[in-house]
Amino acid sequence: MENAKSVKLVLEDGTEIQGQSFGAFTSAAGEVVFSTAMTGYPENLTDPSFAGQILVLTYPMVGNYGVPGEELYESISKIFESDKIHIAGLVVNYYSEEHSHWNAAKSLGDWLKEYNIPGIFGVDTRMLTKILREKGAMLGKIVAEEDVELHDPNQDNLVAQVSPTEVKHYGSGQHKIVLVDCGTKTNIIRCFLQRDVELIRVPWDYDFTKLDYDGLFLSNGPGDPKMCTATIQHLQTALGQDKPIFGICLGSQLMGLAAGGDTFKLKYGHRSHNQPVLLSGTKRSYITSQNHGFAVDTNTLPAEWEMLFENLNDGTCEGIKHKSKPFFSTQFHPEAAGGPEDTEYLFDDFLKAVAEHKATK
């Protein structure tokens, strides 16, 4: 790109990498994480779970298909995973200034500018990823003119920042599902609305235990799950009953914590569209979409709980289930967006559990 201004990426270990600016020419600090997904930047950038993070993409050319225009589906976005960009900054190797796609409405750089998010290109993102894999995810900053302090987003209650403040209702259907929105991806809402569901979307700290519902869903969300003390407390009440509960990603970690287990921070997290997981008790594996930096420590789970899926790369917990009650979760993203849709059937499994539970009443 001609005339692009110089910017640098600085890591907490002192590594400095020079690059060029695209998107907003401004400085930003955050946790530097990498994703090896080959496509899906419109979905990734709007996934609220990335709040506070500077995202490094290992795929070498980014921006070539531009950014689609907005369309609505039942009053929520049909295209994006929330209503804004959530990442703190973007790091790419080659930024494709020219984009071409039937669905593109603007360039990636212009989209980043709209939300005042800095991008840096001309960075060897695979070399950078090797550093992050050896040393672990690190704090860092993109520095334009003004220097900024390093900042650890995991010390903040990011969920409170991205969760809605009001209750919203969607759709009509046989099953009344409460969705606890800790930063939900809109494809989770779309997945429910494509099924026989009336959805009640509530804020992260809302006392849903007082609501009349058939099944409880816990969304994905940013930051350290231990920050969500209000959600964990309400969830403990729900675990004392027997209505079906399904959690995804942060929702899985909250289920583990509410059950009495512990979570820990992974060295560098799982962010990609090709994470293999094994369904416990079978030889069946699935390729899954993932975006997480924390995980449930399976060894700390109480005796009535067990691991439901295991990550085949590093053996960590990819979901848990209660041995006798209809409570289960996945650390990966069955709703994909982006990534493979092979595990979307888990929404059907959950609704089947809801229907069965209602039939016994």
Ligand SMILES: NC(=O)CC[C@H](N)C(=O)O
């Ligand atoms: N996508 C998510 O829900 C991420 C959960 C949590 N913030 C983590 O990084 O592990």
